[in-house]
Amino acid sequence: MRFLPIIGIFLLYPFLRIFLGEYMTGTPFTALDSAFLIPLLPIAVFPVIAIVGQLSNGEGWWRDQFKEGGIIALCTLAISLSLTIWLAIEFFTKGASFHEPLEWGLFNWFTFDTIGQNAAGDWVHIQVSNSIGVGIWIDNVSMMLLFVASFLCFLICWFSIGYMNTDPVNKDRNHRFYAEFVLFTAGMLGMVLADSFLWLFIFWEIMGLCSYLLIGFYYERPSAAYAAKKAFLTTRVGDIFLLIGLLMMYDIYGSLEFAVIFADPSMGGSVDVSMLRWSLVMLFIGAVGKSAQFPLHVWLPDAMEGPTPVSALIHAATMVNAGLYLVARFVPFFDVTSHGHGVEGLSDVAVLIAWIGGITAFMAALIAFVQNDIKKVLAYSTMSQLAYIFTGLGVALWFYNHGEHHAAVIAFGASMFHLFNHAMAKGMLFMASGSVIHEMHHAHHHLAHGDGEDGDDSHDEGGHDDFDPQDMRNMGGLAGKMPITATAMAIGSASIIGLPLIGGFWSKEGIVAETWNAAAIHGGTELLIPAFLILLTAGMTGFYMTRMWMMTFAGKPKTEFADHVEEQTHWIPTPLVTLSVITLVGGFVLAILGATYWLGEAKALGTLVHEHGIVLAILETLVHAFLPTDPFLFMVTWITITISLIVGPAMAMRIHGGKLKDGDRAPQLISWIPLLSSKFGRANVDELANSGLADALHRRLYFDEIYEWAIARTVIPLSQALTWFDTKVIDGAIKGIESGSQKISRDVRKATSGSASDYILVAVIGMFSILILLWGVI
């Protein structure tokens, strides 16, 4: 029953096509014509949910039929998703490629003239009627991201209806959540569709705002308010640099539109290379802030203060990909092969990108080792995986700038493919962790308050005792109690670790192999350290993801609450199952279809299958992945597989593994994992866990302390000095004038009678005196 409106919405496009196209105008109506609706609809729905929610808050029909706005948001996102799918169908049937993107100028937003100095130094109009237009730019990368964003937003909205509306803490304020949620979605979809850097920036900022609002959803909690502020200010640092970079870009090209800039980034060889280099570095710093990379990564772990669907949506699946998307747009600047008009001498920017990626990947994985909060582990894992993609992009840009087209295409395609796999897997992992937290909270609530009906007792607000439903030390043995969640979590972790044949394996192998290819075979010695770091990180990923799964799902329950957990909330399992299937099968299917090449150089999907038949295509893909012809790459591939699949997980199992409680049964698909983990014996790591290194990792390598110290030494003294100036000098002068005139008027008042006629008399005498004086003068 509840699926009916959603199915109906998928018919919207054929309706538009028939009604608007053939009936109204008589010309065929394409999905591209309605693409602007994809971001526009959520923007239009945002005030509707916010206002209607505020007006009818607490009323039965709003809470039960509309789920406090959740149903409206879900229908809106379903429309966006259906339009995206129709657009994708059209994109594939039209066969647009990277170099011929579908592009559609809608109308001019505004036009303006430019003033500048001519040769003689006079200020004149140098360019008349620049225009800033509104349009849509779709190529393979944005098509993929558009699908990822709209699909995940839809599923996470679905999940939210189960997660948010059943938690009494959120009672009567979920409309705020859903309103901000759809606005955020609009930001992401708009950013992906933007056809100029300016619109990209505008939607980028909308996302930043929504991120701030959603992290601070529980604003009454000081930690959430602090986290929201921190996220906003940290990304602001990056955004300032992004803005500077865009202004420099405008100065170079006289336009911010992709079509103008990408037509010939070298401007026939006359471009100012050092200016362009700095501009790209500035844009990259913006991307670093948004994608939470070193050194602007400090906001992401704290952002887990937001509700779990927000963590899933913003801080894993979509918003953090914005930075990657921006960097992926750098390709035309770097492409000096015969396919592009790139600028030579930019490879140091590419090296910078790869270095930042390598450092972040390693550092985040290291910190993830000791986190006990299930969401924080995932947060650091997100940072680490995004850093993989940054490294891959850096390597791709490096290859492009050295004219190695084939290698560049693979590195770029693998990075983008990893983005896809990671978004799907991490969105699901966060939702699964949300499911665990939700049920832990529920079980604790149930036990701690007897048979209290959830939903209505108002004393259950906030943390009433120090039980933390997110702490993995309170969990354990949940595999038998939450079969769907445990399976989803296992599949997601496998994808992140890179278990062969599952999602993330294909792309991660590509990134690691291409980085080593650049560093060792193509003589990019400056890339050696990032290459080492991401190879090491592959093993560390195996450790911390396994550790998280083991602590949560394997072994005996560590608290009585964990023993009473049940999987019972509606709306939650559906997205988990959907994404599990996609992660488990989708990566493999897409790899066979050649997603890497499709993303990298717009080779049509399924070329291999078309040429050799399905069996040979599968074989060839497998051989290509596992048995590279180059002996060095062969070695790298197998080292990666070994350490990420055997060394890391085995160590984690030794420490945290164990059989389930007697009588509990894990679902068939994963029941071997707890059994296997109990075979490795136990390792005691108390000594290591109490060492200084572990302490440093617990304190997140002191980044927060360092930043706070730096701010205390620079910004705060400056602001104190400015405060002193403001209160003493500026306010002092104004207050001095005020109190001085008060004093004068008090003195004057003593000399007057207070009678109105006396005042009039004096005024008349004064007037006549002036008249007489004037008469004398004239």
Added chain:
Amino acid sequence: MIPPMYLASLGAILFCIGLMGVFTSKNGIIVLMCIEIMLNAVNLNFVAGALHYGDVTGWVYTGIAIAIAAAEVAVGLAIFLAVFSSRETIDLDEVTLLKH
């Protein structure tokens, strides 16, 4: 036709009468009436000027001044009502708050 000079003189005399009234009378209502006399004296001056120059502007100003005077009287009376209700008097010599 009455010469404009006569009208202007009458206006000047009326103005002085009104001014004198404002200075000397203690009752607020009478002060208000004196102000009206002054206003109308000025209106007479306008009319005289209009007559003298054959220009319609003066008459228009007169109309505006009369309308504003009506509004002003309403405000003035309202003020005296408020003063009376708080002090039980409208004797202007007793309303000397500005001194304190």
